[in-house]
Each structure stands twice: as structure tokens, then as C-alpha cells.
Amino acid sequence: MSFSDATDEHLVRLALDGDEDAFSHLVTRYQRRLTAFLGQLVGDIELARELCQESFIRAWSALDRFNPKYRFSTWLFRIGHNLGIDHLRRRRLKTVALYRTDRDGGEIELDIEDATKDPLGHFENAELSASLKQAIDGLRPEYRELVLLRHFGCLSYQEIAEFKDMPLGTVKNKLFRAHTVLRNALAAFL
Amino acid sequence: MAISCEAIQTQLAEAGGDTGQLTDEERLHLERCPECCEVAAGERALGLIFANVLPAADPGLELRVRSAMRSTRRRRRVIALLPVAASLFVALLGAVLLGGLPGGSLLALLPVWSSQGWVSLAATLSDWTAALRTAAGATEAVLSPAMLGLTLVVSLLGVAATVVATRRWRRISPWRDTD
Numbered sequence: 001m002s003f004s005d006a007t008d009e010h011l012v013r014l015a016l017d018g019d020e021d022a023f024s025h026l027v028t029r030y031q032r033r034l035t036a037f038l039g040q041l042v043g044d045i046e047l048a049r050e051l052c053q054e055s056f057i058r059a060w061s062a063l064d065r066f067n068p069k070y071r072f073s074t075w076l077f078r079i080g081h082n083l084g085i086d087h088l089r090r091r092r093l094k095t096v097a098l099y100r101t102d103r104d105g106g107e108i109e110l111d112i113e114d115a116t117k118d119p120l121g122h123f124e125n126a127e128l129s130a131s132l133k134q135a136i137d138g139l140r141p142e143y144r145e146l147v148l149l150r151h152f153g154c155l156s157y158q159e160i161a162e163f164k165d166m167p168l169g170t171v172k173n174k175l176f177r178a179h180t181v182l183r184n185a186l187a188a189f190l
Numbered sequence: 191m192a193i194s195c196e197a198i199q200t201q202l203a204e205a206g207g208d209t210g211q212l213t214d215e216e217r218l219h220l221e222r223c224p225e226c227c228e229v230a231a232g233e234r235a236l237g238l239i240f241a242n243v244l245p246a247a248d249p250g251l252e253l254r255v256r257s258a259m260r261s262t263r264r265r266r267r268v269i270a271l272l273p274v275a276a277s278l279f280v281a282l283l284g285a286v287l288l289g290g291l292p293g294g295s296l297l298a299l300l301p302v303w304s305s306q307g308w309v310s311l312a313a314t315l316s317d318w319t320a321a322l323r324t325a326a327g328a329t330e331a332v333l334s335p336a337m338l339g340l341t342l343v344v345s346l347l348g349v350a351a352t353v354v355a356t357r358r359w360r361r362i363s364p365w366r367d368t369d
Contacts, residue, residue, distance in 0.1 A: 023259065024255070035244075052251070053254055056255045152244075157204055190235035
């Protein structure tokens, strides 16, 4: 059986036996999804790539402590999520606002954006990208996280339920409501 | 049983607007319900948008992770040997302190070691067989049974810790049957 056909469980088993190629295949399998998820979480694609790399390294280091009661995907996303949250907490402490003074002596915050760091910067339709970002940012936090896990992390409803330790019915219900909000917000593109 | 629009729409949201999972009865409802039809179309369109959110793969990531994996493995090997080194050190120190090694007690040797003693000690330690043989003979003669037992326990603990540390990395956890 090739690595491409192997389940996550099988690859983890091989990795625990010291097979680096098996773990590398897990890296290939999940890197885009984890990067997309982290990109939305931290709002910076380059930082998301760094956090993604760190997540895989931590997963490898702790693989022998991985609880097989859970899926590898949810475990990996939890590592990435925790790293992302930790980073946001640290960044909040270090943030320095940039201001300039207007003619009346008041302060105007400078709006500095780096398009190369936009997690949706690869979208061909910039207008759609901006609207999608706005629509996702406008979601209630409890919906937003589920949308990120579902559509950026590409996790199944069952995996999300496991990740959030939430009943499957609740996940379905919340995602349905989140989709309703998104459909309305993106009506012009649907 | 009556079919609710919300139940069907929830299913459609999960399936990305795909109606293949619906029962015949639900599909019939869908054909007659413009609201559910609209939701199905909206979900399909939303699915197309989300299909493009994944960024390009990072070509260097795998290499960087592999490199980190190797350094982690090297570090673990060193850490795994620490208990053995520690237990050997403790055993030797015990033997030296109690006069088990030739040349009297450690306290008596301290002034000598300060000059050229370190060199001779290093030479002695480099010959492990001789040192251990001497220590074994000395412990029999000098150490009390309690101290001998304690030294043995410390050494065994060191060996056990090494085995645990090295095996842990390769251990395969019992796996559940995934659904």
C-alpha cells in the first residue's frame, strides 16, 4: 500500500516505528489545510506557514504521547490552534499602534496593510476575497471558528465535534446558521 | 412524519448543496419547496468559493520538518543516555567516597587530585573494566550490605530509566478501530 492510500492511523503507526517518510506524508497531506486554518486565525499567511511548521515539529516530538482515542487530524489542528492562540496573546501584548497627527493636532491611526500577508491573497477575484474575509470576520466567534475548521481546515463535521468536544447535532446546527449568514453576506457572488 | 425545511437545509449545508444524501421523500420536498431549492443552490455556490481558499503548498516545509525531526531524535538519544551516566557516576562516587577505589578515601585524595590527581583519575576512569573490577572488589570488602544494596538499586534504576527512555520513542500505542 502506498502512502497516498494509507490512513492517518497507519501513517502514524509507521512514524512511531521510526519511518520518517510516513510522517512526511502526513505533513504533505495536512500542510495546506493547516496553513489555511492558521492563516485565518492569525491573519498573516507567512506567520501561518511558520506556525504550521512548528505544529508539525511539535506533533512529531509528541507522537508517542498521541492518544489514539482521537483522530490525528483533530490532534494536529489542536496543536496548531493552541500555537495560534498563544501567538495572538503574545502579539496583543507587544502591539504598538502607529499614529500620525492631522492638521488639527488629532491622532489618526495609520492603516498599514501588507497584501502579501493576506491569507486569501491568492484569490484571483480580489473583490470576492475581500468580501469573504469581511463575511467571515463578521461571524459570531462561535460560528467563525467552526467555519474555519470546516472550510479552511477541511475537517468533517465529526472531526469538528471531536475537536470542539461538542455534540455532532450542535455542530450541524451552528454551521447551518453560519452558512445562512455567509450566504446572505456573499449573495452578490452566489 | 412531516419533513422540516430546517432539517433538509442543515443536511444541505453539510453536504455542500449535494442532494445525493437525501431520501426520496426529502428530495420530493426539495422539488416543491423554493426556499430549500434556493438554499441548495446557495450551498453549492458557497462550496465553490470555499474550494479556492487553500493556499499553495510550501515546497520547503517538508524538508525543514525532516531536519527538525532528526535533531529531535539526536537530542533524545543523548537524553536517553543520561540516566546511565548518572547512575554510573553515583556508583563510582559512592565507591570513591567509601574508599572503594585504590588510594584511600576521597577526602584524603583531594589535596593530591588538586595537583596531578585528576590526570591519574581520568586514566583510571578510561579503563572501565579495571575500574569496575576494582570497585566491585572494594564494595564487597568495604561497603555495608545496606550501602551495597542502595548502590545496586541506583544503578538498576539508571538502566531501567534508559530502557524506558529509549523504548518510549518506538512504542506503538494501542490503536482503536476507527469508524
